[in-house]
Amino acid sequence: RKLGFAIVGLGKFATQQMMPAFKDCKHANITALVSGSPDKAKKLAAEYGVDPKNIYNYQNFDSIKDNPAVDVVYIVLPPSMHMEYTLRAAKAGKHVLTEKPMATSVEDCQKMIDACNKAGKKLMVAYRAQFEPFNLDAISRIKKGELGKLRQITADHGRIVKPTEEPAEAWRVVKKLAGGGSLMDIGVYSLNAARYLTGEEPTEVTAQEFSDKSDPRFKEVEDTIHFTLRFPSGVLASCTSSYSIQEVKRYRVFGDKAFLDLDPATDYYEHNMTIGTKEGDMKVSLKEGNQFAAELDHMAECVLENKTPKTPGEEGLKDIRIIMAIYEAARTGKKVKL
Ligand code: NAD
Incomplete structure (x- = not known):
């Protein structure tokens, strides 16, 4: 059986990556759209075969509770809005898949977890890399001991943010909407990877930040941030x-x-793995998989089989708690224990 998903927020990532991925899903189907732009919603509804009756806006969203065609609400809005829509979706009796970063504060993450627990609904954070074949292969090789004893990880995520040229980037430099800068948006991939690669939780962090405050992009949010995570086994990331x-x-x-x-490690497609030993470097070839469809199907399977998602609300909360510690470490110049 295919579960019905309502897509909340028809922005760049929803329309260019996630909605097209439903065609590869076994258990997930788009049955409703939630948007502030009726024309865009109508056009996409026609394209994806969504009944125009199932188009909602941000004002009438709560009436989705009366729509049995919707099982899961998938939130693809700026991060500060994830909490409100999770609470409204849970109240409407729907399961929730929310984009990363889960929210802009630890308190908001906790509210989201509590609301879904109270409603008896699943809550999953859309950490697509944890459904991506190369990343899964990396985790499995590490678990099997192929690298020997782990000592160190380096993880880098960067890009040029262009808030005036790209509509999808405008909110990314507004603290109230994004919660922070590059760390919240893409540094979270470095952090999440360090956690899933080691299978451990860090015990302390140090950090340094550099943002050119004369650059209008970095008036409110940070640009570059370096952070070190210490893991219980001794791994430093x-x-x-x-x-x-x-x-x-x-x-x-x-x-x-x-x-x-x-x-790349956390791209949409075309990952590239090398294993290096004293005998030399070896390229690993693997079949690319549709990580977006795998993630959506996992959410649906968790609902259908009453299982806890692999990346539940608690997983998102852990990252946000560490992100807040990284900000504190960067601000104070001191090591922060977790
Ligand atoms: P976007 O700006 O293209 O989409 C955001 C959508 O929210 C737009 O449709 C916009 O109209 C709507 N919106 C509603 N109220 C808004 C408000 N007050 N301010 C701004 N927008 C408002 O951005 P995006 O890149 O599609 O990102 C959306 C979400 O998806 C974010 O949480 C982002 O972190 C996440 N994302 C995840 C990945 C991933 O690989 N998992 C990639 C990109 C984005």
């Missing part, structure tokens, strides 16, 4: 995130037997 460097989405995991390099 050195991570960066930046809004002013050419695009990078990579990590390298160093063990005492081998390193594993994934570059």
